[in-house]
Amino acid sequence: MVDTNETHVIVGAGLAGAKAAETLRSEGFTGRVILLGDEREKPYERPGLSKKFLTGAEERDALRVHDPSWYTAHEVELHLGQPVTALDREAKEVRLGDGTAIRYQKLLLATGSSPRPLRVPGADLAGVHYLRRLPHAERLRAVLRNLGRENGQLLIVGAGWIGLEVAAAARGYGAEVTVVEPQPTPLYGVLGPELGGFFADLHRDRGVSFQLGASITEVVGQDGMVLAALTDTGEELPAHAMLIGIGAAPDTALAEAAGLEIAPREEGGGVAVDASLRTADPDVFAAGDLASAYHPVFGRRLRVEHWANALNGGPAAARAMLGREVVYDRLPYFFSDQYDLGMEYSGYAAPGEYAQVVIRGDAGKREFIAFWLDGENRVLAGMNVNVWDVTDPIQRLVRSRRPVDPERLADPGVPLDALPG
Structure with a gap:
């Protein structure tokens, strides 16, 4: 009762x-x-x-x-x-x-x-989509299927996690995909240029085109439907549909x-x-x-x-x-699946707030762990790419706040559990 x-x-x-x-x-x-x-x-x-x-x-x-x-x-x-x-x-x-x-x-x-709205002329045309709620996803899934059948063009504005995951899904259906991003790499605000370039290569290898360092200035259409978008670099990019993923x-x-x-x-x-x-x-x-x-x-x-x-x-x-003593200290954690790549990220390291990135493993084979270190060689964050069951030791290194030897950190022969922490 x-x-x-x-x-x-x-x-x-x-x-x-x-x-x-x-x-x-x-x-x-x-x-x-x-x-x-x-x-x-x-x-x-x-x-x-x-x-x-x-x-x-x-x-x-x-x-x-x-x-x-x-x-x-x-x-x-x-x-x-x-x-x-x-x-x-x-x-x-x-x-x-x-x-x-x-x-x-x-x-x-x-x-x-x-979702942050795209505030340019024509952004309210039919065929311009956002992805936040289930009805959004249902409509977008139907659109991607149609684009795949008709070899249609999807234009994605924003190369963050949403933009890249939608790009991967769209390529899976067979749609043509172009991504427009004002920063020099995808995921620049999350991973910085070192790993942002890695994700650009991943998608280019699957047929995605990028317009980096560019912003949309206008969406143009006919009879209320989107046809193309104009960029501040002078490009006119065709689009049968658009996905806006410029943050939340x-x-x-x-x-x-x-x-x-x-x-x-x-x-x-x-x-x-x-x-x-x-x-x-x-x-x-x-x-x-x-x-x-x-x-x-x-x-x-x-x-x-x-x-x-x-x-x-x-x-x-x-x-x-309920009056319990609570200290919420869970480390930021997220994951992403794109094509045959899976990744997990733990910690926090904003661009400009880390001194170096250390790679452990083979980035060329897309099986590695990336670590973001501060100026005192303390681990701020770690991302494992197609390497599994390492979240706990990565989070332990972040929590320890103790300096590590970058060479040992990069050496797959040194167990993560043997590093300071």
Whole structure:
């Protein structure tokens, strides 16, 4: 029997919110758990949208966080298609789009992020796509299949993870693919030029064309449909369809209107929280893409947009809501699958914040580990490419904050477990 005298509300029915609801119940919370989502889909995981679902290897049921019956069985009140329009922290209530007000004792904000729009003339033409939600992926999958059958041209704006994963999926269907990116390499803002060039070669070998150092200035069409895009380098690039993948912005409007602190841009621009994922309001927490959380290992706030952060951050926030002592210090972790390449990345090393990259293994054979080191030879991050079961020792090296010998680090004959840490 649910105790109606205490209510914990979760705004955002994605992975972070759904796992937080699960944790509230598994940790023994007997009050009301209300999970609010503006999508009409039950909570699902997003990585597959640009991976196995997009390629057709999985269907929508594989994306679900829980079986549909789980929410009723665990007395989680799931409200779908209900955007939260206001947060009144003094009254401790949220208001829904239909005017309903819901009181809370503790509140978790897990509203995630939204794709950054391409703001150029013609960007609203039919055939210009974004990829964030399941309906986006369903439409894009149908488009890629048609492009493959007709040898059509997909133009991707942005060479980040979404752009490259969609490029791989499109080539799998047989579509022609061109990627436009203003930086000198793909993934420049994540991996830097050393490994960004590696991913450019991977895709070029599969027939993808790149326009690097270029930006789209206009999308041109006919009868409301996209036909081509113009670049600031003077190119006109044909396109039967376009995918915009120029990053995501945290959905902070609700929190900002309620007077919660928003972290500065250099800290990710999300809702500012401490290491327990608590805002300055002791009854309001934030997790997932939305949160700019203080990270004890790196001594700074980070906003991490990846699956593992939602998977682990939601439960951590739920425990903090219950009064548990929580220090959320999971290292940033993400993975990607492109063609026959799989990779995992652990840690944090922004361009300009590392001194060198050390390669262990054979990059030419696409089987290696890359390490990003600071000026004191401490490991900031590591990425294993087609090398498996090494995440734990990589993360141990990052956590240790101890200098390593770069030559020993690069030598596959030296076990990772034998290095400092």
